[in-house]
Structure formats: structure tokens, C-alpha cells
Amino acid sequence: MNFNKAFLIGNLTRDPELRTLPSGQPVVNFGVATNRMWKNKEGQPQQQAEFHNIVLFGRLAEIAKQYLKKGSLVMVEGRIQTRSWEGQDGQKKYRTEIIGESLQLGPRNAGAPQAAHQADNQTNTPPSGSTGGESMETVEYPEDDIRPEDIPF
Secondary structure: OOOOOEEEEEEEOOOOEEEEOOOOOEEEEEEEEEEEEEEOOOOOEEEEEEEEEEEEEHHHHHHHHHHOOOOOEEEEEEEEEEEEEEOOOOOEEEEEEEEEEEEEEOOOOOOOOOOOOEEEOOOOOOOOOOOOOOOOOOOOOOOOOOOHHHOOO
């Protein structure tokens, strides 16, 4: 059995770019940055950023264009796909993308449009929202280190 599923939670690196395919279907592209944080052997905090290309189609693309902007927090669920083409210089080019199947928007920022909290391309339900004055609680996690030798498997 094969399985290709990606879950990303990160911030947009650029505003979504909406285009339309010749078939009339909307498609949007944007970048998401994720951060990995850990402590090195000396106990110093380390951080590494990864950048991901996201592609959404149909109603999901329209929702992303309407509610997301550079810096927005988003969760994308989808599949990994690598495509190739020949560039103008004759060289073969490759691009790895996450083809989004569902999208969950992060908390609204002050001054941002009121957004849906969750959208899924398999349903055509209108975005659900609530009053713009709500605030989200911050969850603080302990600073415990997880050591590989402590994991029982």
C-alpha cells in the first residue's frame, strides 16, 4: 500500500496568486514557511526554516485568495507532487509542491478580513465565522528536552 499525505502548519511567504486554467477552474499558488526548533548538544536553541510551494484548486483556491495574505497562519493538508518541464534555456526544471486537499485558516489578525475558520474542497458549505472581537488563548508548552534514547521504540 502506498500513502502520500502532507500536513503543514506555517506562515505564508507571499500573497496567494490566483489564475484560471483553460477549463475555467481557479488555481492559486503561494508559499508557506515552517520552522523546526531544537536544542543542540550544548543546549543552545537552534532553528531551521523550510519553504513549501502550495497549489489549491476550485473553491479552495477562491477561499485562499479571499482570506489569506502574506504572514497569515495556515494549515494545509494535501499530497506531495513533483512536476518537471523544460525551461527556456533548454534545461529540465523540477518543482515539488503540496497539492492542497483541505485548508484551515489561522486566527484573524486585527484589521484582517473576517475569515472562515475551516474550508474543505469536498463540501460547498459557506464559510462559518463568528464575531470579530474574539481572541484566542495562547498555549504554553514546557521546555522539556526529548532525547532519542528516552523513546521506547
